[in-house]
Each structure stands twice: as structure tokens, then as C-alpha cells.
Amino acid sequence: MSAHDLLMRRALKLAENSFYISDPNPRVGCVIARDGAIIAEGWTQRAGEAHAEIHALQKIDFTCVDADIYVSLEPCSHIGRTGPCVDAIISARPSRVFIAMRDPNPVVNGVGIQKLRSAGIEVVENVCAVESACLNPGFIRRMNGGRPYVRAKIAATLDGKTATQNGKSQWITGHDARADVHKWRARSSVMLTGIGTLLADNPRLNARLDADALQPDKVIVDSKLRTPQTARIFDDDSRVVVATTTQENRNGSLSAEVINCGDGPRVNLDRLVDWFTKQNYNEVFVEAGNILTGAFLEKGLIDELIIYLAPQVMGDVGRGMFGIEGITSLDQVRKFEFSDIRRIGADVRLICVPIDTGIEK
């Protein structure tokens, strides 16, 4: 691995500091080095605050003559909530800027690079591009005009059971796995659950971790508007939205934001995901029972499965992971590949991505 790759890898690592704070902006890391030695580091702060390059440049009084800048995403060239980072870089006078990947945002895409080159700064592109893209799957998809990136989490026994027949699932997995779930919640723009889980478990669905973290919005899929006003999901200040099939809102008696995603007996999940897209959500985290998780799977709406397996067996009467029907032969099964497998405390965490949903996204 080259010295440039190593410095970019450091920038990618720094970008992880933005996981819980930068949404809806991308997670970006920046390293400034002279003769291979790091002189400043930065990462994206909350929306409206410093981007990674500015966060790093602040530490060296915005001057880095003859230095190299390594940044995991093309510096912005437009005035958004903050000023253009390319202008600050040009005034700092580095000799080279290494960029992992172009910013997919159509108002930047290549313009930042062009501005740097026009100012006489050498730009090297595509240094660790694949690794950079992995940091921001939802942002990249959104900027390319697509829907948000959807993860579904499942906690199951060794035999794939998620709850007892009478609906008890707390807790199948151990403390460490549950703490890990809070990190995924914190990096998500929105949490999604079904009315079945809300009524059975009464979850808060917030992100509880020892770090500065934005709270995700929360959405309940509830066709008949059965959500009780006393549900713990309303206990904090975060935005809670009930997606339903009726506009009536029980004559206004439920004091929550209610959206109508109905054209049939149940919430239309495609319409719900369209609504997510309009909200500029990057990443959606589904924590629901087997009915709603199965419905998402059937529609090809799951981009990543996060499955925690506990070393327990519940037997065949327990509830499975996906309430889907109609698969009668092996060539109809939904196929995934493992992208990560690791032990979390007493449990195992599997991350899988679909390789063939058979359904147009």
C-alpha cells in the first residue's frame, strides 16, 4: 500500500467520527500532511457547521503551503449552509489534493476538482474510492436520484426465531449486541417499525449511546391508526410520524404527524419509501416484526440485513424472520451474500446484502 493510500485510509477512519452527527450531509474525513507527516485532521461536523476540510484547516490557521490534502469526498464548490470548501483550500495553497471520490451531488460533481485545477493545484482522484463509497451509501443513492438505503435488523435464535408464538422477544440477544444496535440507530436518518412491534414491545426506538449523536426520526407503519398516544416512542423530542391509510387521524386525537400512504387495506410501502426520499433521508433502519420485515423483503426494498444470532434454540413454534409466502422451489429463494461476520459479545452479527432480489428497484 502506498503512503498516499495510508493517509487516505486515515481520512476514511476520521470520517467515521461523523457517523452520528453529519446527517443529511455525507461523512467525510480529511488529513493534511507535509512530507508525509500529518499536520492537521478533520471530519464533517453537524449540518451547517464545518465540513471536514474546514475542520482540518482551522487547526493550521487556514495555511498549508506545499502540503498535501487527503479528503474522502470531493470538496464542495457551492454555497450551501456553509461556504465552498474549494475556496478555503485554494487560499491555503497546498500543492496537491488527493480525493477518494467525486461528490455525487449534481451541483458539485467535478466542479470542485475543476476549480482546484484551474487554481494550479494538482488533483489526484480515485484514491480508495470503493472504501469512501461504503461510508455514504444512502447519501450517494439520494444524490443519484434514488431512494434511501434501507437496512433491516433482526435479532434471532440459532434456529432463526425472532419471538415466541405469543409475541415475546425481549431479549433474545445480549447486552453487547443491543448496544451495537444503538450505533446503527444513531447513524440512521429514520427508524421504521410496524404497529405489531409497537403494541407488543412498546419500544422507544431512540439511539442510546455514550457519544454525541443526532436522534433519528421515527416512523410507525399503522394502517388503522391504532398507535396509542401513551406509547413510549413519543417520550422524547424527536419527530414521530405515523404512516397510515386514513387521513382522519381519529378526529385529531392522536397528537402525532400522520401521513396517508394508503390506496388499499394496508400502508403502501412504495409510497412510504417515496415519502422517505422526499424527506431527504439517507439511511432507513427497519426494526419490525416478521410481517413488516417480510413485506419489505418481498418488495425488494432491503439493501442490507443485519442479523444478530444468539446461541439459543426456540423450536419450530417460534416466529421466523420474514413473513413471506409462496416460495415453493429453491430457485425462488431470496439470495444474499455475507459482507461481514463477527462476534458481538455472546452473539454473532451477520451483515448480508442481496445479490438477486428478482425485483426491479
Ligand SMILES: NC(=O)c1ccc[n+]([C@@H]2O[C@H](COP(=O)([O-])OP(=O)(O)OC[C@H]3O[C@@H](n4cnc5c(N)ncnc54)[C@H](OP(=O)(O)O)[C@@H]3O)[C@@H](O)[C@H]2O)c1
Ligand atoms: N427479534 C427481533 O429482531 C424483533 C424486532 C421487532 C419485533 N419483534 C417481535 O415481532 C413481533 C411483532 O411482529 P409483527 O410481525 O406482528 O409486527 P410488525 O412487523 O412490527 O408490524 C406488522 C403490522 O404492520 C402493519 N402494516 C401496515 N402496512 C403493512 C404492509 N404493507 N405490510 C406489512 N405490514 C403492514 C400491519 O398492521 P395493520 O394492518 O394494522 O397496519 C401488520 O400487522 C413482536 O413479538 C415483537 O416482539 C422482534
